[in-house]
Amino acid sequence: CAADMESPAAAGGGFTSVVSRRSRRKRRAGGEAAGAAVDTAGAAMDTAEPRPSKRPAFQPVAAEALGVGKGELRKIPVPANRYTPLKENWMKIFTPIVEHLQLQIRFNLKTRNVEIKTCQETKDLSALTKAADFVKAFILGFQVEDALALIRLDDLFLESFEVTDVKPLKGDHLSRAIGRIAGKGGKTKFTIENVTRTRIVLADTKIHILGSFQNIKMARTAICNLILGNPPSKVYGNIRAVASRAAERF
Numbered sequence: 001c002a003a004d005m006e007s008p009a010a011a012g013g014g015f016t017s018v019v020s021r022r023s024r025r026k027r028r029a030g031g032e033a034a035g036a037a038v039d040t041a042g043a044a045m046d047t048a049e050p051r052p053s054k055r056p057a058f059q060p061v062a063a064e065a066l067g068v069g070k071g072e073l074r075k076i077p078v079p080a081n082r083y084t085p086l087k088e089n090w091m092k093i094f095t096p097i098v099e100h101l102q103l104q105i106r107f108n109l110k111t112r113n114v115e116i117k118t119c120q121e122t123k124d125l126s127a128l129t130k131a132a133d134f135v136k137a138f139i140l141g142f143q144v145e146d147a148l149a150l151i152r153l154d155d156l157f158l159e160s161f162e163v164t165d166v167k168p169l170k171g172d173h174l175s176r177a178i179g180r181i182a183g184k185g186g187k188t189k190f191t192i193e194n195v196t197r198t199r200i201v202l203a204d205t206k207i208h209i210l211g212s213f214q215n216i217k218m219a220r221t222a223i224c225n226l227i228l229g230n231p232p233s234k235v236y237g238n239i240r241a242v243a244s245r246a247a248e249r250f
Helices: 021-047 080-088 090-100 127-141 171-182 184-196 213-227 232-249
Strands: 073-077 104-108 113-117 155-161 199-203 204-213
Touching: 021 127, 073 127, 073 204, 080 090, 090 104, 090 127, 113 127, 127 155, 155 213, 155 232, 171 184, 171 199, 184 199, 184 213, 184 232, 213 232
Parallel strands: none
Antiparallel strands: 073 113, 104 113, 155 204, 199 204
16 A cells, blocks of 8 residues: 555655554544543542641640659769869859759769750750750850859750861960960950950860850851961951841841
């Protein structure tokens, strides 16, 4: 049959495919079947239940259901050089933890640990973590009044690192780096604290910073620049510029 063969096109110079009657019938039958399938699928989608437009609202879970008050315990080790300050400031530490956070606290003389425990009166889920951070900040060397901000505010954090983490220094070079951070009479440290609104503790080669995330970042950058050898005057200018930009954002 001439319809089943491909005939050359005189004008174009190529080949033109001629479709037979059988293939036309198959295509028509396939199109009708596809249309019927689409119709049935559309009908099925129409009969399906509409999806809820809002998220489901669940009731808040009670503290008892999450295990609060079942005797969770945190232990904070106390080094020998902090025994006397802990003894002198014990009531300042004891009062907010017991009265405000509704926790139990004691100092274990055998293991030399401060132990904090939840009880039936504990309602806040984060109370144990706040109390542990508060005691840990005091053990690291912060004043009780400064460490107390960890209980009152939610966006405060502690960060610790060593001078040798920034640059591997030894001997007199390490001593000079610590001296650059502290400054004469602690002037440089106080300036960084006031400009970045943080609290800094220098304990030998360890540095502890207390503050909000953004402020800790500014203070850490300034301290790292001092360790790397930048003069304090240049560091002052940099942190003042960064602090003024941060104040303008807020």
